[in-house]
Amino acid sequence: MQSVSEENYIKALYHLQDGETLVSTNDIAGKMNTKASSVTDMLKKLAEKSLIDYVPYKGSKLTQNGRSCAMQIIRKHRLWELFLVEKLNFSWDEVHEVAEQLEHIQSRKLIDEIDKLLNRPKYDPHGDPIPDETGTIIENTYNTLAELKTGDAAKLSAVTDSSAIFLQYLDRNKLEIGSVLNVVYREELDGSCTVSTEHGKLYLSQMVASKLLVIPNTSSESNT
Amino acid sequence: MQSVSEENYIKALYHLQDGETLVSTNDIAGKMNTKASSVTDMLKKLAEKSLIDYVPYKGSKLTQNGRSCAMQIIRKHRLWELFLVEKLNFSWDEVHEVAEQLEHIQSRKLIDEIDKLLNRPKYDPHGDPIPDETGTIIENTYNTLAELKTGDAAKLSAVTDSSAIFLQYLDRNKLEIGSVLNVVYREELDGSCTVSTEHGKLYLSQMVASKLLVIPNTSSESNT
DNA sequence: ATATATTTTTAGACAAGGCTAAAAAATGAT
DNA sequence: ATCATTTTTTAGCCTTGTCTAAAAATATAT
Ligand SMILES: [Mn+2]
Ligand SMILES: [Mn+2]
Ligand SMILES: [Mn+2]
Ligand SMILES: [Mn+2]
Numbered sequence: 001m002q003s004v005s006e007e008n009y010i011k012a013l014y015h016l017q018d019g020e021t022l023v024s025t026n027d028i029a030g031k032m033n034t035k036a037s038s039v040t041d042m043l044k045k046l047a048e049k050s051l052i053d054y055v056p057y058k059g060s061k062l063t064q065n066g067r068s069c070a071m072q073i074i075r076k077h078r079l080w081e082l083f084l085v086e087k088l089n090f091s092w093d094e095v096h097e098v099a100e101q102l103e104h105i106q107s108r109k110l111i112d113e114i115d116k117l118l119n120r121p122k123y124d125p126h127g128d129p130i131p132d133e134t135g136t137i138i139e140n141t142y143n144t145l146a147e148l149k150t151g152d153a154a155k156l157s158a159v160t161d162s163s164a165i166f167l168q169y170l171d172r173n174k175l176e177i178g179s180v181l182n183v184v185y186r187e188e189l190d191g192s193c194t195v196s197t198e199h200g201k202l203y204l205s206q207m208v209a210s211k212l213l214v215i216p217n218t219s220s221e222s223n224t
Numbered sequence: 225m226q227s228v229s230e231e232n233y234i235k236a237l238y239h240l241q242d243g244e245t246l247v248s249t250n251d252i253a254g255k256m257n258t259k260a261s262s263v264t265d266m267l268k269k270l271a272e273k274s275l276i277d278y279v280p281y282k283g284s285k286l287t288q289n290g291r292s293c294a295m296q297i298i299r300k301h302r303l304w305e306l307f308l309v310e311k312l313n314f315s316w317d318e319v320h321e322v323a324e325q326l327e328h329i330q331s332r333k334l335i336d337e338i339d340k341l342l343n344r345p346k347y348d349p350h351g352d353p354i355p356d357e358t359g360t361i362i363e364n365t366y367n368t369l370a371e372l373k374t375g376d377a378a379k380l381s382a383v384t385d386s387s388a389i390f391l392q393y394l395d396r397n398k399l400e401i402g403s404v405l406n407v408v409y410r411e412e413l414d415g416s417c418t419v420s421t422e423h424g425k426l427y428l429s430q431m432v433a434s435k436l437l438v439i440p441n442t443s444s445e446s447n448t
Numbered sequence: 449a450t451a452t453a454t455t456t457t458t459a460g461a462c463a464a465g466g467c468t469a470a471a472a473a474a475t476g477a478t
Numbered sequence: 479a480t481c482a483t484t485t486t487t488t489a490g491c492c493t494t495g496t497c498t499a500a501a502a503a504t505a506t507a508t
Contacts, residue, residue: 003465034466035467036485041466056473088341089337090337097331107322109318227494227495249457258496261459262496281455281502281503281504
């Protein structure tokens, strides 16, 4: 059993990890709003428990064990987020903070029952995939909206920024998971794009477009 | 905002308090499975925050402030317990441990929505009253089954022992909140009693009978 | 009233998790 | 290859919450 703090480090490591490359101590400190020295201490402890492989001065990565631990925490986080939206009238910009607390509740039955209640959902309110009981997670290869060209169409499938301020911006512009986006014009100069949705035309900056993960519409793939 | 540990001390103090009398340091240590010296340290801290009145060598009691804080924690504990039973297929002997964790989650909206979902319930699965948002709690004056005499009838309304082992004993004997109990014979020697329910006759020891809170049936009050 | 027993507090220590400042290692630029 | 910069680790300190052992206060019994 891990402490709340240990769980948070494991989660951060998972989110920062990209393939087999080691995650730097500084990056972890950045993500967790702590100091590098605190991170070093914790890395030693996690290595001791064989949850991570830690190479001093080089970086660290999750072991098999650590990864499966991370998946359980992320599963809980995302199931709770969906539960809050589906059953307790939370909006998608309100759930993250509460889920940060709920993800640390220790009860196998509790999370299994939430999973059942929600009919074994595959995605959370932000489009992130929910690992199943065994820790298996769907790996989707999305495009960002910023990668599309004039004339392309796509379905908004996930967002990479779950901050309240960003999600509220999307709400104001009637963008939600599932929205169909047609790229009316893509400005190469600054990477911005004008899209049309069922609610009308929208101008989206490169900053916003790069945070929207989409599945390109194969039906309009002909116009290359 | 209080730490989880502070909240647990406040809760213990509430449960031990009886009227205006001071609660002894030793009693708190007993209830919390800690040592008296640890309790003394915490009492000083809680007094500093004016959550309790602490008189060294005499004991302590909750202030107005501390009491209202206790009510919020107990409200959360009991609402979560009922939620687990009503919505997530937990049995009444499984909920306490998980509720001990969930009661510390900080989110006003979360608990309000749970309350709404359950239709502003008045009692938890063990018959304990649930404080409302303002901290108001129903004060019932129950009798224990052990106080009744031969011929009395009563409705089981609450239990004072929520341990899994005790609740499972009640399950095995088909006793639940709401069960109607007729005292067929009360043995003065050892305080045990034989009761009949809709499922048949039962022999209950004084130890068990004293943990069952009942509302005597006024319709059979005539036989005094 | 005094001695004994019990309860409570104090003193000092420890583990977890954090911080700052200094030292050491790695990286990058000439 | 050497020097300067950045990253990481170490050393030492702090806070929270716990403990044990000793001291002080209170309660109890003669
Ligand atoms: Mn989240
Ligand atoms: Mn999410
Ligand atoms: Mn309980
Ligand atoms: Mn209860």
